[in-house]
Amino acid sequence: MALLEVKNLSFSYSKKSVLENVSFTIEPSSVTVILGANGAGKSTLIKILAGIYKYQGDIFYQDVNVKEIKKKTYASYVSYVPQSPSFVSSTVVDAILLGRLPLFTAPSKKDYQRVYEVIEELGLEDFAMKDVTKLSGGEQQKVALARAFVGESTITLLDEPTANLDLKNCFETIKTLKKSAANGKSIVLSMHDVNDALDVGDRFIVLKDNGVLAEGDVSVLTAELLSEVYGLDFHKVEHDGKIHFHFKEDQK
Amino acid sequence: MRLEKSKKEYNSLLKRNLIVIFSLLVALLILIPVSLFVGQAKLSFLDSLKGIFGAGSNANVRIIRYIRLPRILAAVVVGFGLAISGCTLQSVLQNPLASPSSLGVSQSAVFGANLAIVFGAGAFSQGNTLNVNNPYVVAVIAFVFSFATVLAVVGISKFKNFAPVTVILLGVAATSLFTALTTLTQYLASDQVLSAAVYWSFGDLSRASYQKIAIMAACIVPSFVVFFLFRWKFNAINSGDEIASSLGVSLNITRMLALILSSLITAVCVSFVGVIGFVGIICPQLLKRFIGADMRFLLPASGLCGALLLVVSDMLARIVVSGMNLPVGAVTAIIGAPVFVYILLRKEKGYGVA
Numbered sequence: 034m035a036l037l038e039v040k041n042l043s044f045s046y047s048k049k050s051v052l053e054n055v056s057f058t059i060e061p062s063s064v065t066v067i068l069g070a071n072g073a074g075k076s077t078l079i080k081i082l083a084g085i086y087k088y089q090g091d092i093f094y095q096d097v098n099v100k101e102i103k104k105k106t107y108a109s110y111v112s113y114v115p116q117s118p119s120f121v122s123s124t125v126v127d128a129i130l131l132g133r134l135p136l137f138t139a140p141s142k143k144d145y146q147r148v149y150e151v152i153e154e155l156g157l158e159d160f161a162m163k164d165v166t167k168l169s170g171g172e173q174q175k176v177a178l179a180r181a182f183v184g185e186s187t188i189t190l191l192d193e194p195t196a197n198l199d200l201k202n203c204f205e206t207i208k209t210l211k212k213s214a215a216n217g218k219s220i221v222l223s224m225h226d227v228n229d230a231l232d233v234g235d236r237f238i239v240l241k242d243n244g245v246l247a248e249g250d251v252s253v254l255t256a257e258l259l260s261e262v263y264g265l266d267f268h269k270v271e272h273d274g275k276i277h278f279h280f281k282e283d284q285k
Numbered sequence: 286m287r288l289e290k291s292k293k294e295y296n297s298l299l300k301r302n303l304i305v306i307f308s309l310l311v312a313l314l315i316l317i318p319v320s321l322f323v324g325q326a327k328l329s330f331l332d333s334l335k336g337i338f339g340a341g342s343n344a345n346v347r348i349i350r351y352i353r354l355p356r357i358l359a360a361v362v363v364g365f366g367l368a369i370s371g372c373t374l375q376s377v378l379q380n381p382l383a384s385p386s387s388l389g390v391s392q393s394a395v396f397g398a399n400l401a402i403v404f405g406a407g408a409f410s411q412g413n414t415l416n417v418n419n420p421y422v423v424a425v426i427a428f429v430f431s432f433a434t435v436l437a438v439v440g441i442s443k444f445k446n447f448a449p450v451t452v453i454l455l456g457v458a459a460t461s462l463f464t465a466l467t468t469l470t471q472y473l474a475s476d477q478v479l480s481a482a483v484y485w486s487f488g489d490l491s492r493a494s495y496q497k498i499a500i501m502a503a504c505i506v507p508s509f510v511v512f513f514l515f516r517w518k519f520n521a522i523n524s525g526d527e528i529a530s531s532l533g534v535s536l537n538i539t540r541m542l543a544l545i546l547s548s549l550i551t552a553v554c555v556s557f558v559g560v561i562g563f564v565g566i567i568c569p570q571l572l573k574r575f576i577g578a579d580m581r582f583l584l585p586a587s588g589l590c591g592a593l594l595l596v597v598s599d600m601l602a603r604i605v606v607s608g609m610n611l612p613v614g615a616v617t618a619i620i621g622a623p624v625f626v627y628i629l630l631r632k633e634k635g636y637g638v639a
Contacts, residue, residue, distance in 0.1 A: 080527065083530075083531040084533070085527050104533050106533075109533065111531070112531065113531035115525070115527055115528065118528075121578045122573075123577055123578060124295065126295050127579060128524075131520055132532070134517055134521060134533065149292065153288060158287040158288045158291065159287060161291035161294075161295070162291050162294045
C-alpha cells in the first residue's frame with residue numbers, strides 16, 4: 034500500500050494553472066525526488082503535500098482521503114522544510130521544539146528528550162543555545178531539518194533542501210535524509226540538479242508542462258527524458274556502477 | 286557532554302525568564318499600595334491603610350476607596366489589557382510596530398464612542414461632572430468600529446502584501462479619517478454633549494468605577510487566557526505562515542480570534558477610560574530585549590509590564606503638576622513616542638520601509 038496517493042491533483046494560482054491532473058504515489062521508507070525545470074511546479078507540489086495550499090483532486094494518506102482528516106492530524110503525519118527557512122529570535126532548542134507544537138500544554142519531558150535527541154543526531158550540540166537567527170544559512174537549514182524530524186511525522190517534505198548549501202553541508206544533508214529513509218521515514222524533496230537527485234533518490238517524479246512526465250525508480254531517468262525536460266542535450270555516463278548525466282553546451 | 290551543558294543553560298534560561306515575570310509581579314504588588322498614598326490629598330500611610338478598611342475620617346475613606354483605589358485598579362487592568370493586545374497584534378501580524386493605537390483601532394473606537402454619545406447614548410450633567418447615561422451602548426459601538434478598522438487595515442495589507450511599515454501608514458490613514466469623522470460628529474453636537482465627547486477622548490483613569498473595572502476585567506482576563514493557550518500557535522505564526530500552516534495551525538481562525546479579542550480589549554478600554562496610547566507598543570518591545578520573542582514568556586511579562594507602566598504613569602500624572610490630575614494618556618504618549626521612534630531606527634531586523 035502506498036503511504037500517500039495523489040489522484041488527479043490540480044492547482045492554479047491567480048487563474049494560471051500550475052498543476053493539472055497530477056497523479057503519483059509516495060512509498061513508505063523511500064526517498065522520492067521531484068524533478069523539473071524552474072516553474073514546473075515543484076515547490077507548489079511540495080507545499081500542497083505539506084498541507085499549506087488548497088487543491089483540487091484527491092490525496093489519500095494510507096487510503097484515507099486527506100480532506101477527511103483534520104488539519105492538525107494531517108500536520109502530525111507530514112513535516113515540511115521550506116527552501117529558505119525563517120525563524121524568530123530564539124534558542125535553537127526552542128526553534129526545534131516548535132516542530133512538536135505542544136499547543137495548549139507545556140512541553141513535556143518527552144518533547145525535550147526528542148529535541149535533544151535530534152540535536153545530537155544532526156550534530157547541532159554546539160549551537161543548541163545559540164540564537165537561531167544569528168546562525169549561518171547552512172546551520173539554519175540543519176535546524177529546520179531538526180524541526181521537521183523532531184515530531185512523529187511519517188513523511189518529511191523538503192523544498193530544494195540543498196539549493197543554498199555548500200558541498201560539505203549538502204553531502205551531510207543527503208546522508209541524513211538517506212539514513213532517516215532507511216529508518217522508515219518517507220522523504221519527498223524537490224531538486225533541480227539531476228546528479229544530486231541520483232545521489233539521494235530511490236524514486237523520481239518528473240514534472241513538465243503542469244503534469245507528471247515520468248514516475249518510477251532510476252530506470253525512468255533517461256537521457257531523452259531529461260533532454261525534453263530541461264531543453265539540453267543530455268548524455269548518460271556510467272562510472273564505477275554510478276550513473277551520471279552530462280549535457281553538451283551548444284545544443285537545441 | 287556538550288549537550289549536557291546546553292541542557293543546563295536552557296533550563297537556566299527558562300528560570301531567568303520566569304524570574305523576570307516574577308519580578309514584574311512583585312514590583313506591581315509593591316507599587317499598588319505605594320501609589321495609594323500618592324496624590325493631591327496628603328494622606329499618611331496609616332490613613333491610607335485605615336481608608337482601605339473603611340476606618341478613619343469619612344473624607345479619607347472616600348478618597349482611598351472611591352478615588353484612588355479604582356483608579357489604580359483601572360491602571361492595572363487597562364495597562365495589562367492594552368499590553369497583551371499589542372503583544373498579540375505584533376505576533377499575529379508579524380509586525381513589531383502593530384498596536385491598538387498605531388493601527389488606528391483606538392481612534393476608530395473613539396469615533397464609535399463619540400457617535401454613540403452624540404446620537405443616542407447622550408450625556409447628562411450631574412452636579413459639575415458630565416456623565417454618559419449608557420456606557421455599554423458606547424462600548425459596543427466602539428467595538429464595532431474598532432473591529433471594522435482592524436479588519437480593513439489587515440485585509441488591505443494582506444491583499445496588497447504590504448511591508449510592516451506600510452501597514453502602519455495605513456493605520457495612520459485610518460487614524461486621520463476617524464479623527465476627522467470625530468470632529469465632524471462633535472461639530473454637530475450641543476455644547477454640553479460636545480464637552481462630554483471631548484472629555485471622552487482624553488485617556489483618563491479617574492472615570493473608571495468599580496463596575497466598569499469589572500467589565501474591563503471580564504473582557505481582558507478571558508482574552509488573556511485564550512491568548513496564553515494560543516502561545517505556541519503565535520510562536521508558530523512568528524516563524525512564518527507556511528511553517529505554521531504545515532504544523533497544523535489554522536492561520537485564519539487564529540488570526541481572526543486574536544484580532545477580535547484585541548479590538549474588544551481596545552474598545553472597552555477606550556470606552557471606559559479613553560485613549561491611552563503606546564502601552565501596547567512599548568511593553569512587548571522592551572521585554573523582547575530581555576526575554577526574547579517566545580510568547581510563553583513575552584505575553585504574561587508584557588501584560589505585567591503594561592500594568593506597571595500605567596500605574597507609574599498614573600502616579601506621575603497625579604504628582605507632576607501639583608493641584609492637577611493630568612490625563613494619563615498624555616503621560617504614556619510622552620514616554621511612548623520616543624520608544625516608537627527607537628524601534629523604527631533599530632535596523633537589525635529590516636522592517637522594510639514602504
